[in-house]
Amino acid sequence: MLDDTSGIKSPSKRLLIKVTRDTLPLVKDKYPFLYLERGRLEIDDASVKWIDSDANVIRLPIATLNCLLLGPGTSVTHEAVKVIAAANCSVCWVGEDSLLFYAHGQTPTSDTRNLREQMKLSADPKKSLEVARRMFSMRFPSADLKGKSLKEMMGMEGYRIRNLYEQKGLEYGVGWKGRNYIPGKFEMGDMTNQVLTACNAALYGILCSAIHSMGFSPHMGFVHSGSPLPFVYDLADLYKENLCIDLAFSLTLSMAGQYNKHMVSAAFRQRVIAANLLGKVAQDIESILEIKNASRDCQ
Known part of the structure; x- marks a missing residue:
C-alpha cells in the first residue's frame, strides 16, 4: 500500500x-x-x-x-x-x-470436518436458529433473546442499525438521508454511502478469505439467505459498526466532498489492524458455531 x-x-x-x-x-x-x-x-x-x-x-x-x-x-x-x-x-x-x-x-483432498459441521447446523432449523441467536446476542448482550424468532431478531437489528446511522450522523455532524446503494453505480451515492459501500466490500473480502482458509463455506448462512455469500454477510454484521459505519461518518467531512479511495483504504486498514479482525474472526466462528478448535481443525 x-x-x-x-x-x-x-x-x-x-x-x-x-x-x-x-x-x-x-x-x-x-x-x-x-x-x-x-x-x-x-x-x-x-x-x-x-x-x-x-x-x-x-x-x-x-x-x-x-x-x-x-x-x-x-x-x-x-x-x-x-x-x-x-x-x-x-x-x-x-x-x-x-x-x-x-x-x-479447492484441493480434492481438503479436510471437510468444519464444512460438515456447518452443513449440519445450517440444515437443522432448530440448531440454525440457535446459531443465529448467538450471533444476535453479540449485538444485544443485555437482551433476552430466548424464544424469539429469526424474524423478530432481524427486526431488532434493523431498528438498531437505523438508530445507529442517525446517532453517527449527529455525532459527526453529517446529514443522513438513508442507506442508498445502486449496484454498478457507486458514484450515485452521497459521500457517506460511498465510503460505506467501499468498506463493506473490503470487509466481505477479508471475511471470505478467512472463511475459506478455515475450511468453512461462505454460501451457508444462518441469518441471511438468498444471497451469494450469506455466511460472509452474517459475520460482517458483527463488525460493521466500528469498521464501516463509524468510519464512513468520520471520513465524510474529512474528504470535503471529494471521494479519496486512498484515504478510505488506509483508514480501513488501520481499524482492521487495531481490531485484530483476522484473529477475532476465527475465535468468533468457533464460539458462534460451538465447534471446538474450529480455527485449527482444518489444519
Whole structure:
C-alpha cells in the first residue's frame, strides 16, 4: 500500500506483512493462511519457492499452511499448483491485503470436518436458529433473546442499525438521508454511502478469505439467505459498526466532498489492524458455531 502523503510503501500500515524467512511459520506451528503479492510461485526440487519482486527466493512450508492468498502481481506455475494441491493447501485469489476476494481453488483432498459441521447446523432449523441467536446476542448482550424468532431478531437489528446511522450522523455532524446503494453505480451515492459501500466490500473480502482458509463455506448462512455469500454477510454484521459505519461518518467531512479511495483504504486498514479482525474472526466462528478448535481443525 502506498503511503498517501509520501508515495513510499509503509509496511506498518499494511494489514498483512511482507513474507520473509524470518516471518515464515515454523514447522511445529499450524498456520491458517499466507498472503503473497508481486512475485512468482515455482517448484525447485519438489518444494515450492516464492520469488518476490526483489528477486529474493523463499522456500514455503506448504505442508503447514491451510491456504495461500495470492494478491496483485502474482503468478504461479502448473507444477507449483500440483505440489500445493498434493499438500492439501488451498489457494485464493484476492485483492491487495485480501481486501477483495475473487476466486478460490479447492484441493480434492481438503479436510471437510468444519464444512460438515456447518452443513449440519445450517440444515437443522432448530440448531440454525440457535446459531443465529448467538450471533444476535453479540449485538444485544443485555437482551433476552430466548424464544424469539429469526424474524423478530432481524427486526431488532434493523431498528438498531437505523438508530445507529442517525446517532453517527449527529455525532459527526453529517446529514443522513438513508442507506442508498445502486449496484454498478457507486458514484450515485452521497459521500457517506460511498465510503460505506467501499468498506463493506473490503470487509466481505477479508471475511471470505478467512472463511475459506478455515475450511468453512461462505454460501451457508444462518441469518441471511438468498444471497451469494450469506455466511460472509452474517459475520460482517458483527463488525460493521466500528469498521464501516463509524468510519464512513468520520471520513465524510474529512474528504470535503471529494471521494479519496486512498484515504478510505488506509483508514480501513488501520481499524482492521487495531481490531485484530483476522484473529477475532476465527475465535468468533468457533464460539458462534460451538465447534471446538474450529480455527485449527482444518489444519
